Amino acid sequence: xVSLEEVTKMELPADVKKRLTLPFEEHFYAGHTACQGCGxxxxxxxxxxxxxxxxxxAIPACCSTIIAGPWPYTALNAPLFHTAFETTGAVxxxxxxxxxxxxxxxxxxxxxxxxxWAGDGGTADIGLQALSGFxxxxxxxxxxxxxxxxxxxxxxxxSSSTPYGAWTTNTPGGKKHFLEQRPKKKVIDIVxxxxxxxxxxxxxxxxxxxxxxxxxxxxxxxPAFIQLxxxxxxxxxxxTDKTIELARLAVQTAYFPLFEYxxxxxxxxxxxxxxxxxxxxxxxxxQGRFKYMTxxxxxxxxxxxxxxxxxxxxxxxxxx
Amino acid sequence: xxxxxxxxxYAAAYAAKHARVEVVAAYPITPQTSIxxxxxxxxxxxxxxxxxxxxxxxxxxxxxxCIGASATGARAFTATSAQGLALMHEMLHWAAGAxxxxxxxxVNRAMAPPWSVWDDQTDSLAQRDTGWMQFYAENNQEVxxxxxxxxxxxxxxxxxxxxxxxxxxxxxxxxYDVVDMPEQEEIDEFLPPRKPLYTLTDFExxxxxxxxxxxxxxxxxxxxxxxxxxxxxxxxxxxxxEFGERFGRDYSQMIExxxxxxxxxxxxxxxxxxxxxxxxxxxxxxxxxKVGAAKVRWFRxxxxxxxxxxxxxxxxxxxxxxxxxxxxxxxxxxxxxGVLYNTDARPIMKNYIVGLGGRDLTVNDVKAIxxxxxEIIEKDELDREVEWYHLKR
Numbered sequence: 001x002v003s004l005e006e007v008t009k010m011e012l013p014a015d016v017k018k019r020l021t022l023p024f025e026e027h028f029y030a031g032h033t034a035c036q037g038c039g040x041x042x043x044x045x046x047x048x049x050x051x052x053x054x055x056x057x058a059i060p061a062c063c064s065t066i067i068a069g070p071w072p073y074t075a076l077n078a079p080l081f082h083t084a085f086e087t088t089g090a091v092x093x094x095x096x097x098x099x100x101x102x103x104x105x106x107x108x109x110x111x112x113x114x115x116x117w118a119g120d121g122g123t124a125d126i127g128l129q130a131l132s133g134f135x136x137x138x139x140x141x142x143x144x145x146x147x148x149x150x151x152x153x154x155x156x157x158x159s160s161s162t163p164y165g166a167w168t169t170n171t172p173g174g175k176k177h178f179l180e181q182r183p184k185k186k187v188i189d190i191v192x193x194x195x196x197x198x199x200x201x202x203x204x205x206x207x208x209x210x211x212x213x214x215x216x217x218x219x220x221x222x223p224a225f226i227q228l229x230x231x232x233x234x235x236x237x238x239x240t241d242k243t244i245e246l247a248r249l250a251v252q253t254a255y256f257p258l259f260e261y262x263x264x265x266x267x268x269x270x271x272x273x274x275x276x277x278x279x280x281x282x283x284x285x286x287q288g289r290f291k292y293m294t295x296x297x298x299x300x301x302x303x304x305x306x307x308x309x310x311x312x313x314x315x316x317x318x319x320x
Numbered sequence: 321x322x323x324x325x326x327x328x329x330y331a332a333a334y335a336a337k338h339a340r341v342e343v344v345a346a347y348p349i350t351p352q353t354s355i356x357x358x359x360x361x362x363x364x365x366x367x368x369x370x371x372x373x374x375x376x377x378x379x380x381x382x383x384x385x386c387i388g389a390s391a392t393g394a395r396a397f398t399a400t401s402a403q404g405l406a407l408m409h410e411m412l413h414w415a416a417g418a419x420x421x422x423x424x425x426x427v428n429r430a431m432a433p434p435w436s437v438w439d440d441q442t443d444s445l446a447q448r449d450t451g452w453m454q455f456y457a458e459n460n461q462e463v464x465x466x467x468x469x470x471x472x473x474x475x476x477x478x479x480x481x482x483x484x485x486x487x488x489x490x491x492x493x494x495x496y497d498v499v500d501m502p503e504q505e506e507i508d509e510f511l512p513p514r515k516p517l518y519t520l521t522d523f524e525x526x527x528x529x530x531x532x533x534x535x536x537x538x539x540x541x542x543x544x545x546x547x548x549x550x551x552x553x554x555x556x557x558x559x560x561x562e563f564g565e566r567f568g569r570d571y572s573q574m575i576e577x578x579x580x581x582x583x584x585x586x587x588x589x590x591x592x593x594x595x596x597x598x599x600x601x602x603x604x605x606x607x608x609x610k611v612g613a614a615k616v617r618w619f620r621x622x623x624x625x626x627x628x629x630x631x632x633x634x635x636x637x638x639x640x641x642x643x644x645x646x647x648x649x650x651x652x653x654x655x656x657x658g659v660l661y662n663t664d665a666r667p668i669m670k671n672y673i674v675g676l677g678g679r680d681l682t683v684n685d686v687k688a689i690x691x692x693x694x695e696i697i698e699k700d701e702l703d704r705e706v707e708w709y710h711l712k713r
Contacts (some may be wrong), residue, residue, distance in 0.1 A: 068531065095520060
């Protein structure tokens with residue numbers, strides 16, 4: 001058996017290397033403390049691969065606070081500033097301002113990437129104001145919201161990004177049939193209302209697409225935002241080996257379509273469905289969090305998904 | 321030495337400029353706003369280089385952005401008042417915990433409700449336990465000098481903690497006075513560029529700041545901050561002495577003593593009201609009263625030793641608090657009594673709650689307080705421990 005250290009030092013044959021679609025080098029180290037099947041950990045790994053460690057991270061209170069490791073450890077091969085829950089947008093603004101004041105090159109091929117890496121609660125709820133400020137002021141940084149659709153680090157409470165019908169610990173399913181009663185907040189639409197330089201959705205099931213978007217965020221001037229769909233087996237009550245499948249189904253059912261916004265233009269990215277989206281039920285039935293839903297609930301959610309999908313297609317047509 | 325006639329707020333802005341701050345992130349609030357307006361003007365007029373101005377969307381974000389900037393190695397500055405300071409509270413802890421030498425001016429303003437924009441120290445004193453050093457300025461010159469010294473003290477390798485320079489709403493913030501400002505080259509010699517403890521640009525040796533501290537480690541992190549605060553006392557005195565040698569205004573004493581040598585009664589307080597007190601001391605002296613004034617410049621770290629040295633030689637201390645801790649007493653009074661408990665200094669101490677929400681404290685008020693203190697000392701009996709001096713009856 002080869003040790004982890006040996007694996008990280010392995011040289012791939014040139015012909016194999018050529019076929020790789022993602023950078024081989026690892027900058028997210030073994031020993032991090034994510035749960036098995038964690039979509040967020042996978043996402044963080046891709047982000048670190050994309051920038052080869054030449055990025056400064058600001059991470060607010062979220063699962064990644066823990067995943068990155070307790071003092072004196074860090075799983076990231078990049079400088080990391082842990083910050084308060086609601087401050088990601090403001091802290092990356094300050095980091096970017098300091099880099100500019102000190103004459104560092106920000107972004108671009110050889111520049112420094114400044115990255116805010118926050119969960120959906122830290123973005124859609126408590127951090128929305130700081131996010132808005134960051135976007136509106138036009139800082140040269142990238143904000144990534146990894147969306148696992150609830151406050152997972154505190155133990156699975158609903159956020160405004162939790163979908164209709166989902167069980168969480170503060171939207172439980174019981175005799176009175178409580179569950180989440182509000183639709184998922186469209187954070188990406190709020191972001192786009194700021195007319196940022198670049199905004200996109202991405203999914204851990206499509207790393208090449210995600211990588212391309214990360215590279216785009218690096219070359220574009222001004223604020224960039226990516227909403228990354230990141231399944232959470234612990235909170236979604238889903239099997240840990242279904243993370244990728246779930247993320248893929250979320251795209252194929254048009255529950256979480258992949259698209260980009262740049263210079264006022266929308267572009268839907270393949271592999272979003274080009275014909276009829278798959279029935280949502282295929283996605284829902286794999287997750288324990290949706291098991292309390294009635295048939296009617298599922299219809300309500302299905303209808304919402306298709307309505308949002310049609311709206312996105314219209315935008316892409318009108319502003320394509 | 322060049323002199324300018326400036327408001328307390330402009331004195332703060334000039335000091336930030338002369339300290340060559342690199343990032344200013346701030347949000348408007350009366351009566352602080354003219355500090356950040358002036359700094360924006362410096363940028364618009366091309367009077368500063370390499371200064372990034374971040375007009376954030378709240379005070380919470382102002383402090384968060386300063387924290388991000390300071391952690392990236394920049395010299396960061398902000399200013400606020402009252403509600404804004406209270407909103408920042410969480411991040412004040414963060415700045416100190418991450419050991420970032422940010423300097424902030426707080427223009428003391430009363431907390432609402434009822435709405436008030438006038439002078440009151442409760443806003444800054446409520447931040448007592450955040451790990452920030454606090455300096456209370458008596459006049460515009462001290463605002464200016466305070467900001468310059470604050471960076472040097474905060475950035476000292478043994479300190480690495482943030483400093484709050486506190487000035488009074490309107491009494492200083494919007495009142496014009498002559499302020500001596502040294503030449504830029506002299507200031508540069510006094511305050512060289514910052515040498516950060518760490519910076520997030522260290523890609524060769526990546527690390528994390530603020531990661532989870534378990535019960536096995538958190539305790540020591542707090543102990544280190546406590547130690548840095550103790551060290552800060554020495555650094556404050558050193559820097560205050562150096563400032564005096566270079567610029568002629570000595571700040572080596574954390575408590576400034578005024579005519580206390582043979583004083584029986586000493587008025588103790590902080591900030592601009594001590595100017596009025598000194599005036600009253602002169603008048604009382606000419607009337608035969610043996611009185612003096614003790615202006616507490618630094619509330620954190622608290623100058624315990626200096627207070628003891630003063631207290632052991634006086635009969636009475638009248639503590640004038642322009643602040644109040646509900647359910648207890650004036651905050652400076654509370655601290656001062658606590659400092660003396662384990663010593664042999666036992667002057668009679670009385671707390672006068674004065675000037676809340678901008679109520680004027682006049683020379684005649686201070687004279688009346690002196691008379692009250694004299695009676696107490698003669699009778700050797702405290703009429704009451706805490707007196708709401710101005711109360712309408």
